[in-house]
Amino acid sequence: MDFTTSYLGGVLICLITGTAHGLDITSQGSTSIEMASGQSVKLDCQFTLASQDSGPLDIEWSLVASDNQKDDKMVILYSGDRAYEDYYPALKGRVHFNSPDPKNGDASINLTGLKASDTGTYQCRVKKAPGFGSRKILVTVMVKPSKPRCYAEGPTQVGKDVVLKCVSTEGTIPLQYTWEKTSDSKLLPASALLDPVGGSMNIRNASNSYSGTYRCTAKNRVGMDECVLQLDITPPPNTAGIIAGAIIAVLLVLIIIAIILFCCCRARYKKKYEKEISYEIREDVPPPKSRVSTARSFTSVGSQRSSLGSMSPSNLHEYALKPQYDKIPSVEDYERPPSHAPLPPPVNVKVGGPNLSRMGGIAVMIPAQNRDGSIV
Known part of the structure; x- marks a missing residue:
């Protein structure tokens, strides 16, 4: 506080007395510099001392805040015969004094590898009591246009409206674009x-005459770049053929x-x-029919033959009058169901034992049968 008060008092005394020394x-x-990003710039701040400036030399470079409510940011400092360069992290390693010994009257600094964020107002303040001086320099870091991209938008056919586009994705505005034809007549x-x-x-x-090579150039105050486009105007397609x-x-x-x-x-x-x-049951031969009727027929025939054997000659004449007993049943009769086979008429021939002996017959026990011919 004492140093600041005495320093300000010395400056006021110099201003009041109008000291020229x-x-x-x-x-x-120039107090306004425009540079492209990536370049380096020197901020000039030369000074001279008077014989009465006998105090210690202090040199300060600060970045003035754009808002009055904020504090300035110290960028680099020289004090006590020593330089301090690590005050501002954003410029660490990229800001240096131009002279190895600023006491010789050169308080200039160099900024390297400029970025768009380095844009601002830089102030140089030199103090050597009772002397004091300052200078402000506006630095604008601009980004030069990146290589633009050229292309045709929409159909490039005869009779159509063709739109050529040129776009640069990077670059500080304002950017300005220009087109030119580099082939044939070189006229747009x-x-x-x-x-x-x-x-x-x-x-x-x-x-068709519009076909050719076109070049677009994008530029601003710190740089420029260009691209080339080959435009081919083609006849309209055969719509009917395409549809067919x-x-x-x-x-x-x-x-x-x-x-x-x-x-x-x-x-x-x-x-x-x-x-x-593959799962179907094939029947090559029809299934055999029931043989019940055949068995019954044979039983009936056997019964009839037994009856004939037991008859007397007198009875045979009567039996011979019945033609149904003269033939052997056919296969069809055997296979005919019992319901359709004709039943022989009942024979009530009774031969006694003595008569049977005289006829030379032998008594045989015949098992009883029912009407179907089945043995009981």
């Missing part, structure tokens, strides 16, 4: 409309799909049919 900033260069089409800010060129009612080709292609696709579906369905049906046939 004291510390003086002698730099006369008469119907071309240029937009130097947006970077577009609209060509109305394009023709599209229809034929669709029909072919539908036919192919139909064939594939048909083959799949046929294969599936065939597989299903073979599977059903």
